[in-house]
Amino acid sequence: MLDALKREVCEANRQLQRLGLVTLTWGNTSGVDRGRGLMVIKPSGVPYEDLQPAQMVVLDLAGNVVEGDLRPSVDSPTHACLYAHFPHLGGITHTHSRYATAFAQARCEVPSLGTTHADQFCGPVPVTRQLSEAEVAEDYEGWTGRVIVERFRGLDSLATPAVLVAGHAPFAWGRSPAESVHTALALETICQMAVLSWRINPQTPELEAYLCRKHYLRKHGPEASYGQKLDV
Amino acid sequence: MLDALKREVCEANRQLQRLGLVTLTWGNTSGVDRGRGLMVIKPSGVPYEDLQPAQMVVLDLAGNVVEGDLRPSVDSPTHACLYAHFPHLGGITHTHSRYATAFAQARCEVPSLGTTHADQFCGPVPVTRQLSEAEVAEDYEGWTGRVIVERFRGLDSLATPAVLVAGHAPFAWGRSPAESVHTALALETICQMAVLSWRINPQTPELEAYLCRKHYLRKHGPEASYGQKLDV
Amino acid sequence: MLDALKREVCEANRQLQRLGLVTLTWGNTSGVDRGRGLMVIKPSGVPYEDLQPAQMVVLDLAGNVVEGDLRPSVDSPTHACLYAHFPHLGGITHTHSRYATAFAQARCEVPSLGTTHADQFCGPVPVTRQLSEAEVAEDYEGWTGRVIVERFRGLDSLATPAVLVAGHAPFAWGRSPAESVHTALALETICQMAVLSWRINPQTPELEAYLCRKHYLRKHGPEASYGQKLDV
Amino acid sequence: MLDALKREVCEANRQLQRLGLVTLTWGNTSGVDRGRGLMVIKPSGVPYEDLQPAQMVVLDLAGNVVEGDLRPSVDSPTHACLYAHFPHLGGITHTHSRYATAFAQARCEVPSLGTTHADQFCGPVPVTRQLSEAEVAEDYEGWTGRVIVERFRGLDSLATPAVLVAGHAPFAWGRSPAESVHTALALETICQMAVLSWRINPQTPELEAYLCRKHYLRKHGPEASYGQKLDV
Numbered sequence: 001m002l003d004a005l006k007r008e009v010c011e012a013n014r015q016l017q018r019l020g021l022v023t024l025t026w027g028n029t030s031g032v033d034r035g036r037g038l039m040v041i042k043p044s045g046v047p048y049e050d051l052q053p054a055q056m057v058v059l060d061l062a063g064n065v066v067e068g069d070l071r072p073s074v075d076s077p078t079h080a081c082l083y084a085h086f087p088h089l090g091g092i093t094h095t096h097s098r099y100a101t102a103f104a105q106a107r108c109e110v111p112s113l114g115t116t117h118a119d120q121f122c123g124p125v126p127v128t129r130q131l132s133e134a135e136v137a138e139d140y141e142g143w144t145g146r147v148i149v150e151r152f153r154g155l156d157s158l159a160t161p162a163v164l165v166a167g168h169a170p171f172a173w174g175r176s177p178a179e180s181v182h183t184a185l186a187l188e189t190i191c192q193m194a195v196l197s198w199r200i201n202p203q204t205p206e207l208e209a210y211l212c213r214k215h216y217l218r219k220h221g222p223e224a225s226y227g228q229k230l231d232v
Numbered sequence: 233m234l235d236a237l238k239r240e241v242c243e244a245n246r247q248l249q250r251l252g253l254v255t256l257t258w259g260n261t262s263g264v265d266r267g268r269g270l271m272v273i274k275p276s277g278v279p280y281e282d283l284q285p286a287q288m289v290v291l292d293l294a295g296n297v298v299e300g301d302l303r304p305s306v307d308s309p310t311h312a313c314l315y316a317h318f319p320h321l322g323g324i325t326h327t328h329s330r331y332a333t334a335f336a337q338a339r340c341e342v343p344s345l346g347t348t349h350a351d352q353f354c355g356p357v358p359v360t361r362q363l364s365e366a367e368v369a370e371d372y373e374g375w376t377g378r379v380i381v382e383r384f385r386g387l388d389s390l391a392t393p394a395v396l397v398a399g400h401a402p403f404a405w406g407r408s409p410a411e412s413v414h415t416a417l418a419l420e421t422i423c424q425m426a427v428l429s430w431r432i433n434p435q436t437p438e439l440e441a442y443l444c445r446k447h448y449l450r451k452h453g454p455e456a457s458y459g460q461k462l463d464v
Numbered sequence: 465m466l467d468a469l470k471r472e473v474c475e476a477n478r479q480l481q482r483l484g485l486v487t488l489t490w491g492n493t494s495g496v497d498r499g500r501g502l503m504v505i506k507p508s509g510v511p512y513e514d515l516q517p518a519q520m521v522v523l524d525l526a527g528n529v530v531e532g533d534l535r536p537s538v539d540s541p542t543h544a545c546l547y548a549h550f551p552h553l554g555g556i557t558h559t560h561s562r563y564a565t566a567f568a569q570a571r572c573e574v575p576s577l578g579t580t581h582a583d584q585f586c587g588p589v590p591v592t593r594q595l596s597e598a599e600v601a602e603d604y605e606g607w608t609g610r611v612i613v614e615r616f617r618g619l620d621s622l623a624t625p626a627v628l629v630a631g632h633a634p635f636a637w638g639r640s641p642a643e644s645v646h647t648a649l650a651l652e653t654i655c656q657m658a659v660l661s662w663r664i665n666p667q668t669p670e671l672e673a674y675l676c677r678k679h680y681l682r683k684h685g686p687e688a689s690y691g692q693k694l695d696v
Numbered sequence: 697m698l699d700a701l702k703r704e705v706c707e708a709n710r711q712l713q714r715l716g717l718v719t720l721t722w723g724n725t726s727g728v729d730r731g732r733g734l735m736v737i738k739p740s741g742v743p744y745e746d747l748q749p750a751q752m753v754v755l756d757l758a759g760n761v762v763e764g765d766l767r768p769s770v771d772s773p774t775h776a777c778l779y780a781h782f783p784h785l786g787g788i789t790h791t792h793s794r795y796a797t798a799f800a801q802a803r804c805e806v807p808s809l810g811t812t813h814a815d816q817f818c819g820p821v822p823v824t825r826q827l828s829e830a831e832v833a834e835d836y837e838g839w840t841g842r843v844i845v846e847r848f849r850g851l852d853s854l855a856t857p858a859v860l861v862a863g864h865a866p867f868a869w870g871r872s873p874a875e876s877v878h879t880a881l882a883l884e885t886i887c888q889m890a891v892l893s894w895r896i897n898p899q900t901p902e903l904e905a906y907l908c909r910k911h912y913l914r915k916h917g918p919e920a921s922y923g924q925k926l927d928v
Binding site for chain 1 (some may be wrong): 577578579580583646649650653656657658660661662663664665668669671672674675678680690691692
Binding site (some may be wrong): 508509565566 | 893
C-alpha cells in the first residue's frame, strides 16, 4: 500500500541526514495521501542510512497505525494533527537542527532580515506558546500539534511553512515530503544568518515590506518568475 | 554557440556547490564574451549537480535571451547591468553564502582587518544603499545592478571585486567565471574572520594602509610576486 | 581474550573520528567486561584510521595492564576509576570535542534549555571542582576519576551520563562503548545549542521540569515509547 | 636532490587541505635538511590537490633558490629566517586558518584556558608587534621572520611552537613538516575553543600553572607517558 509515497518518504528521510539537518536519529519526515486520508512516516529510532521504503509506517490522520511492523516516530500524533488542520500540506519535516532549535529554545521568532528569508517565508517564523503541565500529561505529542494550529490562527500555513515549538525544535512543511526537507534546510540557514547579522549589527533592521513581498512572490505567487515552468 | 564559455560557466556553477558557497539553488555564476557582447548564465532553479553545459542560457547585455531552452537565472538583469558598466569583468558570481549574506543583512561594509582581506580586496567591501519601493516595483533586478554601479562611483571595480547588496546578498567578480567563484570564496572567508576578530577584540584595528597596499600589489600589481608567471 | 569487546571498542573509537568528535588523537573510548572485571581501551596516540582490534589494551579496574603490546591511553586510570564506582557503566568516551571542552574550560555546567537536552540528560550536565596541586602531583589521572565520583554524590550516573572536568574536557558514558559515543555526540550538540540560545536570548529559560521529565522518560523509562522494542 | 624531504613536504602540504586548514592556495609547509643547510617548500599559488614532489622548490637559508622550475612560496624568506634562528625546527607551516587568523587580526595572544592548549603549548601563543612602514618597504617577508625572532627572545621555540603575526596569520612548527601541520591544527582548535569559552563565561580563568606543566610534560618531557615509545 502506498508504495510510491513510502519510497518518497524514505528518500526524504535519508536526505535529512545528507544535508546535515539531523544528529543521531533526531528527526523525521512524513508524507500524506489526501485521497485515502493516510500518512506515511519514518519508524522510530532507526538510523537513516539503513532505512528501507518497506519499513515506513502508515497511519490514519487520527494517529492510529494502519500498516507497518515497526513503531512509528513518537512525533506521529503531531504530524497527524498538522495534516488534519492544514489541508494544503503534502509533507512535514521535524528536526533538531542546531540554529533553528536554538531559536526554539530561546523562544524567539525568526524575523525577516533579508531576501534569503523572504524567498521562503512571507514574514517571521513564529514560535508557539509553552505547553502546560496538564497538556503534557494528557497527550503530549497531540498537544504539540494543537499549539501549532493555535499559533497559526490568522496565518497562512503555506506562506509561513514552518514553526518553532517553544523549548523543543522546528517543524517545517511543503507540498511534498521533499519540499518539506527543503523548507527545513532553508529555515536552518536563515536562523544562522539572523544570529550572524545580529552579531555584526545588533540594530539590523527588518527587510522592507515591499522587498519582502517582491521576493516571496518572485518564487511563489501565480506570476513567479523563479525556476522552470515545468517545476511543480 | 559559445560552447567553451558554456562549459566554463557550467563548471564554475558546479564548483560553487563543492565549495559550500550555495544552499539549495541559491546562487549563480555567469561569464561574458566581450567580442560578441553576450553573456552565459545558469538556468533558474536547476540543481548544481545536474547542470550540463548545453543547459546554460545565452543573453545579450540588455538582458534579452538569445539562446537556450530554459529560463535564465532571475538575477540575469543584474549580471547584464554589471557587464555593461564594468568593462574589465569576465565572470560574476552571486551567492547567499552565510557570512557575506549576514553582512549584507546587517548593512555593514567589510573593513580590511588583515592581510587575508588585503590579498584580495584593496580596501573595504562596500554595501549598496537600499532600493526604493518604486525601484523594486519598476525593475527590481535591473535596479539591483544600477545601485551597485552607483556605489562604485570613484571605486575601481577590479581592485574591489565584490559588493554587498543591502538586505540581500553578495555579488563577486573577476576576469573569468572561475576567478569570480574564487572571489566569492575569499569574501565569505574574510567575512567570517572579521566576525571572529570582533568577538575576540571589539577594538580590532584596520590593517595599516601600507601593509594593505603591499599585500594587494604582491598578488595583483604589475610587479606581483605571488603565483607562477604562466598564471593569468 | 575479550575479542568481541575489543572489536566493539575499536569500532567505537573509529566512530569517534567519523562523527567529528576528535582532532588528531585527542579522545578514547573504552568498554568493560563486568564478569571478568576487565576493561578494554584504545592504545595511546595511535591514529583512529589505523586502529585494529588486536591493538586494544586490556586492564583491570585498578588500572594495571593485563594484556597488550602497546601502552594504553594515558586516561586509563580515569576510566578504571569510573567503572569501579559506577556499576551500571558499560562504556566510557573521553573527547576534546569543541563545544563541550569550551564549557569545561569555562567551568560552567550545561543547563537543560530544551528537549534535545532532556532526551539524553535528566538535568544539567555537571562540572567537577578543580584538582589541587597535590592531587595533580600524586596521581593526576586517578584523581580526575575521583573528583568525578565526588561530583556525582547524590546524582544518578545513568540519568546524567556525562560530566565536564574543570579546565579539561568531557567524559561521557552509556551501557556499551557505542552508547557512550552517542552520549558524547549528544553532549557536544546540546553544548552548541546552549551557546547559540544564549546568543539569541541571554534570558533563555531552563526547560519546564515537567517537560524535562516527560522527554527523558519517553526515551529512557520503563514505559519508553521511543525506538523499537527490540532495541537494548 | 632531497627526494625524501620533497615527498614529505609535498604530502604535508596536501594534508593541510584535507584537514581544512587552507582556503584556495593560502598556506604552505616547508621542511629543512640541517646537514646541507637547505629547505624545501611549496611552489607559490599551485593548488594542493595537484602538487607533486618534483614541484617542490629548494632554497638555502638565506632565501636563494637552489633548485626548482617553479617560483617558491612568497613566504619563503620568513621560513628561511625561522630555520636560521631556531636550530631545533624541522618543519614550518603557515596558514590563514580561520580562528587563528582572527586572533592575529585581533592582535591578541591565545591564553592557556585548558589542557587541550597545555598539551601542545607550554604557555600563551604570542603575537608579534606590527611591522613599520620602512620594514614593509625594505624586505617584507624577511622582516616578518625577524619580528617573530624578536618576539621569541626569552621564549623556548619548541615549548611554544607557534606565533601569530599581527594583522596577518599564524606560523606553526615542529620537528618535521608533518609535526608542523599537527601544530597548526592544534592551534586552530584551541583558538576556536578560547573564543567559545569566553562566550560561555567572559571570566574564564587561565589554567592553573601546575596543571599546565603536568599536561605539557605528560606529552613532551623526557618522562612523557603519552603515545608509544617507538614514536619520535
